[in-house]
Amino acid sequence: MPTTNSPTRKTTSTGNPEIRHDWSLAEIEALFALPFNDLLFRAQQVHRTHFDANSVQISTLLSIKTGACPEDCKYCPQSGHYTTGLDKEKLLEIEQVVTQAKAARKAGASRFCMGAAWRSPREKDLTVVLEMVRQVKALGLETCMTLGMVDDAQASRLAEAGLDYYNHNLDTSPEYYGEIITTRSYAERLDTLASVRQAGMKVCSGGILGMGEAPRDRAALLQQLSRLDPHPESVPINMLVKVAGTPLEDVADLDPIEFIRAIAVARILMPKSHVRLSAGREQMNESTQALAFLAGANSIFYGDKLLTTGNPQATRDRALFAKLGLHPERRNTCHTEEHAQTAIGSALQQQSNQSRAAALAYDATLA
Ligand code: SAM
Ligand code: DTB
Numbered sequence: 001m002p003t004t005n006s007p008t009r010k011t012t013s014t015g016n017p018e019i020r021h022d023w024s025l026a027e028i029e030a031l032f033a034l035p036f037n038d039l040l041f042r043a044q045q046v047h048r049t050h051f052d053a054n055s056v057q058i059s060t061l062l063s064i065k066t067g068a069c070p071e072d073c074k075y076c077p078q079s080g081h082y083t084t085g086l087d088k089e090k091l092l093e094i095e096q097v098v099t100q101a102k103a104a105r106k107a108g109a110s111r112f113c114m115g116a117a118w119r120s121p122r123e124k125d126l127t128v129v130l131e132m133v134r135q136v137k138a139l140g141l142e143t144c145m146t147l148g149m150v151d152d153a154q155a156s157r158l159a160e161a162g163l164d165y166y167n168h169n170l171d172t173s174p175e176y177y178g179e180i181i182t183t184r185s186y187a188e189r190l191d192t193l194a195s196v197r198q199a200g201m202k203v204c205s206g207g208i209l210g211m212g213e214a215p216r217d218r219a220a221l222l223q224q225l226s227r228l229d230p231h232p233e234s235v236p237i238n239m240l241v242k243v244a245g246t247p248l249e250d251v252a253d254l255d256p257i258e259f260i261r262a263i264a265v266a267r268i269l270m271p272k273s274h275v276r277l278s279a280g281r282e283q284m285n286e287s288t289q290a291l292a293f294l295a296g297a298n299s300i301f302y303g304d305k306l307l308t309t310g311n312p313q314a315t316r317d318r319a320l321f322a323k324l325g326l327h328p329e330r331r332n333t334c335h336t337e338e339h340a341q342t343a344i345g346s347a348l349q350q351q352s353n354q355s356r357a358a359a360l361a362y363d364a365t366l367a
């Protein structure tokens with residue numbers, strides 16, 4: 001058995017000793033400090049207890065309102081405080097959004113995430129956005145939105161319209177937060193997450209690594225996320241995409257191994273959450289991405305664009321999935337046959353048949 005410096009097991013409000021909301025910073029830092037192989041082994045054990053280790057949930061992103069944001073998030077190309085040369089766009093028409101959602105469904109996405117560069121939605125925008133949710137949901141896709149801060153009433157209306165997930169990131173540790181954003185507080189972010197939860201929606205919340213934070217900040221961010229009870233169903237871990245014109249354009253690169261460690265620790269702290277290998281994949285090589293999946297990441301953004309920056313070409317992702325023997329997680333709302341007809345589903349069908357044959361051959365040798 002590996003030496004894992006396993007922290008003492010504690011029970012929680014859920015009664016499940018593995019689902020904890022009381023991880024101390026020292027315990028989390030001890031996980032980060034494990035020998036890399038031991039950390040990944042432990043993350044794999046947790047991952048395989050709760051998930052099919054070769055299944056990856058696939059979301060596609062669309063920016064429904066781009067740029068001119070009043071917030072000053074130092075990483076963000078959409079902030080109106082910085083000159084990034086971004087083309088601003090007002091709120092898209094509902095039909096444009098539905099067309100994009102159909103394309104995402106055809107390509108194999110199970111969830112369609114819509115993002116708006118707002119501090120929080122205005123009433124007249126919310127009315128339009130609610131209709132977008134209804135129409136995208138009617139396509140059989142899971143729906144996700146990220147619109148900035150929402151209060152209880154706004155969250156309830158989004159939930160009633162059929163919104164499944166709301167994304168609102170904590171972004172970094174409470175201690176480092178003030179270095180990155182001054183126009184909204186950490187407490188306001190937690191309030192939004194509480195409103196999303198009380199409305200009955202699933203929570204998508206994570207952060208960005210590689211913003212010049214200290215190792216302790218990465219541990220503290222994951223601690224904050226693990227304190228949410230229940231844990232967020234979806235935890236996006238973004239590697240900073242450095243955009244010219246933002247204050248973070250020249251920040252030092254984060255060592256990819258440190259990034260993988262954070263994914264593994266997120267997997268251990270939040271065993272049942274989908275951990276998304278989120279922004280920054282275009283700048284990562286295949287080996288780093290493979291390590292992220294090994295560390296317990298089981299969700300990605302698929303499609304050539306994130307909100308305003310690039311994401312790996314879909315053909316590259318299909319090739320990577322085939323190379324690693326990964327398959328898209330089946331969406332709850334679709335039949336197997338329908339999913340097999342999607343671009344990524346059918347491209348992987350042949351490869352999956354081969355894997356099954358290999359698995360059978362392996363079983364036969366055990367018999
Ligand atoms: N305006 C809304 C808000 O911030 O609440 C929603 C959209 S915002 C672009 C969604 C998330 O994208 C941010 O919270 C941040 O975590 C992530 N993000 C933005 N710019 C990024 C970048 N350059 N690199 C990595 N992640 C980024
Ligand atoms: C999240 O955590 N990452 C996504 C999504 N939630 C909305 C956004 C990434 C944005 C990367 C920079 C851009 O494309 O503008």
Ligand code: SF4
Pocket residue numbers: 069070071072073076077078079080116117118119148
């Ligand atoms: Fe605006 Fe969201 Fe970008 Fe912050 S992250 S500047 S709130 S779009």
